[in-house]
Amino acid sequence: MAEYELYCFAQSGNAYRAALMLNLIGADWRPVFVDFFGAGLQRTPEFRSTVNEMGEVPVLVHGAKKLSQSGVILSYLAEGCKKFLPQGDAARLEALRWIIFDNQKVNGMLGPYRFLRNFAKQPGHPAVMEFLKGRIDNALGILDKRLANGPYLVGAAPTIADLSLVGYLYYPAEEFGFDIAAAHSNIAAWLDRIKKLPGWAHPYDLMPGHPLPK
Numbered sequence: 001m002a003e004y005e006l007y008c009f010a011q012s013g014n015a016y017r018a019a020l021m022l023n024l025i026g027a028d029w030r031p032v033f034v035d036f037f038g039a040g041l042q043r044t045p046e047f048r049s050t051v052n053e054m055g056e057v058p059v060l061v062h063g064a065k066k067l068s069q070s071g072v073i074l075s076y077l078a079e080g081c082k083k084f085l086p087q088g089d090a091a092r093l094e095a096l097r098w099i100i101f102d103n104q105k106v107n108g109m110l111g112p113y114r115f116l117r118n119f120a121k122q123p124g125h126p127a128v129m130e131f132l133k134g135r136i137d138n139a140l141g142i143l144d145k146r147l148a149n150g151p152y153l154v155g156a157a158p159t160i161a162d163l164s165l166v167g168y169l170y171y172p173a174e175e176f177g178f179d180i181a182a183a184h185s186n187i188a189a190w191l192d193r194i195k196k197l198p199g200w201a202h203p204y205d206l207m208p209g210h211p212l213p214k
C-alpha cells in the first residue's frame with residue numbers, strides 16, 4: 001500500500017495542487033479516483049461521513065489522517081518533508097496570503113468558469129460567465145504583476161504558494177476560451193520554471209479520469 005492516497009480526478013485543478021506536490025517531493029502515493037462527473041462519489045452521504053464532510057476533493061490520506069483543503073494538504077506535506085516550505089514566519093504568512101487569494105480569486109474563479117464552459121449539464125448563463133471573466137482578468141493581472149518582481153511568489157525558490165497558484169493554469173487554453181500564458185508574460189515564464197522542476201507532470205497525466213467518457 002502506498003504511503004499517501006489522494007482522492008482526486010484529472011479535471012480538478014484543486015486536486016492537482018496536491019498531486020503535483022506529492023510528485024515533486026517524490027512521495028510514495030497513489031490516486032483514488034473520484035468519479036466526479038459520473039457517479040458523483042463526493043455527493044454521497046458515505047463520502048461525507050467517512051472521507052470529507054465538505055463533500056470536496058482533494059482529500060489526502062496519510063496513516064490515520066484524512067486532510068482536505070489543498071492549502072492544508074500543501075502545508076502538511078511541506079512541514080513533513082521540509083520542501084517547498086517558505087522560510088521564516090514572515091514568508092509563511094506571505095505564502096498563506098497568496099494561497100487564500102488563490103482559493104478565492106484566482107483558481108477559485110477559474111475553476112467554476114472552466115466547469116461551466118466544459119463540464120456542466122447546462123452551460124453557464126452569459127451574465128454569470130461575464131462576471132467570472134471580469135474577476136479572473138483582474139486576479140490574473142494581479143498575479144502577473146507580482147511575478148514581475150521575482151521568479152516565484154515568495155522568495156527566490158518555489159514554495160507551496162506557487163504550487164497552489166498553478167492549480168488550473170496548465171489546462172488547455174481551449175477549455176477556458178482564452179490563453180492565459182499568451183496574455184500574461186510573467187505568468188508564462190513562471191509556469192515554464194515550475195514545469196522544469198523534477199517530477200512535474202501535467203494534471204491529465206498525473207490523475208485518473210482523462211479523457212472523460214463521451
Ligand SMILES: N[C@@H](CCC(=O)N[C@@H](CS)C(=O)NCC(=O)O)C(=O)O
Pocket residue numbers: 011012013014015042055056057058068069070071103111
Ligand atoms: N478550496 C478547496 C476547493 C475544493 C473544491 O472545490 N473541489 C471541487 C473539485 S475541483 C469539489 O470537490 N467540488 C464539490 C462541490 O463543490 O460540491 C481546495 O482548495 O481544496
